[in-house]
Amino acid sequence: MKRKLIILALLISSGSTYAAMPPSAVLCGSCHGPQGQGVEPLGPRLAGLSSDYIAQQVKLFQTGKRQNVTMAPMAMTLQGPAIKEVADYFSTQDVPVVTPHLRGEKVSYTDPTEQLVYQGDWERMIPACVTCHGPSGVGVGDFPRLAGQQASYIKNQLIAWQQGTRGGDQDAVMGTIAGKLTAAEIEALAQYFSTIK
Amino acid sequence: MKLTHISLLLIVASFTSKAETLPDKQAELDASAKKEGQTYLQPRPLSTIPEGEFGDKVRRGYQLFVNSQQMRDKYVGNNLNCSNCHMDAGRKANAAPLWAAYFAYPAYRKKNDKVNSYQERLQGCFTYSMNGKPPASGSEELVALSAYSYWLGMSGLMDQVGVSWPVPALSDDELLKGGKRDDFAMPAAVKAAMTLEQRAKLPGKAYPKIPEPEQAYSPERGKEVYQAHCQSCHNVDGQGYETAGVYSLPPLWGPQSFNWGAGMHRVNTAAYFIYENMPFGKSIQLTNQQAWDVAAYINSQERPQDPRFKGDITKLKQQYHQHQGYYGQSVAGQAVLGSKAYPNNPNKAQ
Numbered sequence: 221m222k223r224k225l226i227i228l229a230l231l232i233s234s235g236s237t238y239a240a241m242p243p244s245a246v247l248c249g250s251c252h253g254p255q256g257q258g259v260e261p262l263g264p265r266l267a268g269l270s271s272d273y274i275a276q277q278v279k280l281f282q283t284g285k286r287q288n289v290t291m292a293p294m295a296m297t298l299q300g301p302a303i304k305e306v307a308d309y310f311s312t313q314d315v316p317v318v319t320p321h322l323r324g325e326k327v328s329y330t331d332p333t334e335q336l337v338y339q340g341d342w343e344r345m346i347p348a349c350v351t352c353h354g355p356s357g358v359g360v361g362d363f364p365r366l367a368g369q370q371a372s373y374i375k376n377q378l379i380a381w382q383q384g385t386r387g388g389d390q391d392a393v394m395g396t397i398a399g400k401l402t403a404a405e406i407e408a409l410a411q412y413f414s415t416i417k
Numbered sequence: 418m419k420l421t422h423i424s425l426l427l428i429v430a431s432f433t434s435k436a437e438t439l440p441d442k443q444a445e446l447d448a449s450a451k452k453e454g455q456t457y458l459q460p461r462p463l464s465t466i467p468e469g470e471f472g473d474k475v476r477r478g479y480q481l482f483v484n485s486q487q488m489r490d491k492y493v494g495n496n497l498n499c500s501n502c503h504m505d506a507g508r509k510a511n512a513a514p515l516w517a518a519y520f521a522y523p524a525y526r527k528k529n530d531k532v533n534s535y536q537e538r539l540q541g542c543f544t545y546s547m548n549g550k551p552p553a554s555g556s557e558e559l560v561a562l563s564a565y566s567y568w569l570g571m572s573g574l575m576d577q578v579g580v581s582w583p584v585p586a587l588s589d590d591e592l593l594k595g596g597k598r599d600d601f602a603m604p605a606a607v608k609a610a611m612t613l614e615q616r617a618k619l620p621g622k623a624y625p626k627i628p629e630p631e632q633a634y635s636p637e638r639g640k641e642v643y644q645a646h647c648q649s650c651h652n653v654d655g656q657g658y659e660t661a662g663v664y665s666l667p668p669l670w671g672p673q674s675f676n677w678g679a680g681m682h683r684v685n686t687a688a689y690f691i692y693e694n695m696p697f698g699k700s701i702q703l704t705n706q707q708a709w710d711v712a713a714y715i716n717s718q719e720r721p722q723d724p725r726f727k728g729d730i731t732k733l734k735q736q737y738h739q740h741q742g743y744y745g746q747s748v749a750g751q752a753v754l755g756s757k758a759y760p761n762n763p764n765k766a767q
Contacts, residue, residue: 320661320663322484322661322663323483323498323500323663323665324479324480324481324482324483324484324487325480327463327466327476327480328464328466329464330464339505339506342504342505342508342509345698345699346698347697347698351665351666351697352665352666352697354660354661354663355660355661355663355665356661358660358661359660360658360659360660360665360666361649361650361652361658361666362649390646390650390696391646391696391701392700392701393696393697393698395700396698396699396700397698397700
């Protein structure tokens with residue numbers, strides 16, 4: 221108890237507002253926001269992504285399987301246990317609670333974007349986004365949360381998947397799906413998910 | 418007096434056991450190999466389901482099919498949804514489409530010397546694949562699922578012969594029987610285009626048969642396939658992933674998956690399904706051997722008990738498990754499969 225108070229006092233005196241933030245996350249916070257809420261267009265939201273997913277992305281940036289001019293050197297600053305510390309920190313930050321739209325709530329969708337999200341387009345072998353990304357895209361396991369993510373970021377990622385500058389997905393599942401999307405669909409999907417708050 | 422008591426007891430006992438005898442409603446799917454360049458029946462888009470009472474039943478069927486968990490603890494005893502194995506909500510060819518199944522019933526089954534109607538086949542899905550308790554014959558759930566299946570099939574058949582009017586509504590009784598009947602009402606052009614037998618074997622039915630593996634299938638090799646290609650979606654322990662209460666990435670074995678009586682517990686059926694439909698969205702193609710091996714791995718894990726189990730694994734194995742499967746066998750020195758099986762139709766809370 222006494223020790224906790226001392227630590228708290230030290231943290232306050234050092235001027236840190238976010239007591240739980242590990243030192244290695246400070247640099248990340250400058251572009252992703254101190255609580256990982258994202259700063260458009262500097263960095264996407266990290267809050268609400270799973271710790272495993274964040275750690276995996278750091279490693280993909282480090283090995284060049286995911287290419288980004290800014291993130292390549294930034295990811296190198298994280299080594300050893302710091303990767304998990306940072307991943308845990310951002311993954312546990314609050315995100316807005318979304319009331320998920322479940323399959324079957326609607327039988328058909330007049331908006332083709334919603335149809336792609338909730339039912340897919342099987343004639344082109346495109347499954348519904350929510351099958352892997354969870355109801356309303358809230359994320360599950362290694363599949364990142366899309367709900368409330370920045371539209372510009374989602375769009376850039378889908379393009380990166382198409383161009384092969386983003387990889388690391390199991391059996392190229394995401395790359396294959398992204399490759400089938402039109403530019404207009406990418407734009408619309410990015411907009412759609414960004415507005416699920 | 419005493420004798421009467423005994424004979425009464427015997428009568429009661431024989432009645433009980435008769436009522437408990439579950440027919441084999443999950444007989445092996447009638448699979449055939451996929452043909453190059455084959456075209457398939459294309460059901461109409463769901464947006465064209467008509468307004469009104471009949472259309473409402475069709476829509477309800479779709480909703481039960483993609484969110485079967487709304488029947489949890491009533492008719493469904495695991496975490497699965499019908500749409501987990503019937504891709505694109507039962508619309509996709511070669512993924513056990515409902516439009517093909519509907520016109521294959523009623524069907525005579527040698528095994529129980531009985532003609533099974535479509536609703537009886539659906540009841541089998543609840544008992545085995547959903548590890549639950551089937552809705553009663555004639556119930557609104559079975560009517561809805563039959564209506565959805567019929568609408569998908571008939572809309573496709575009508576479009577094939579250029580009949581563009583709405584799918585004719587049928588009575589509940591008619592819907593429940595299935596479409597493989599001489600007296601089944603349908604537009605004349607549809608009836609003339611194919612024979613009853615042709616409609617019962619529409620291309621794309623069930624899962625396409627693949628050749629036997631080059632080497633005998635092996636759960637051991639299958640584990641490697643699983644780890645390399647399946648576990649990112651189905652989890653390290655095969656239990657899938659849940660989010661917001663939904664397992665859209667479903668459990669493949671264990672207490673929340675299909676039971677030992679479900680068609681998918683057969684290694685061949687699972688291999689056909691996996692080869693054709695996995696990995697999801699078909700990003701890579703597993704080899705024939707990999708599909709068999711991983712099917713063997715998945716189906717050599719413990720799962721809920723075969724509902725026909727009466728206390729004797731060996732006897733049940735003799736009676737119902739003379740096929741490519743692992744029920745009643747010990748794999749890699751583990752306990753005999755079925756001996757530690759999970760309960761049938763458990764409550765979710767348990």
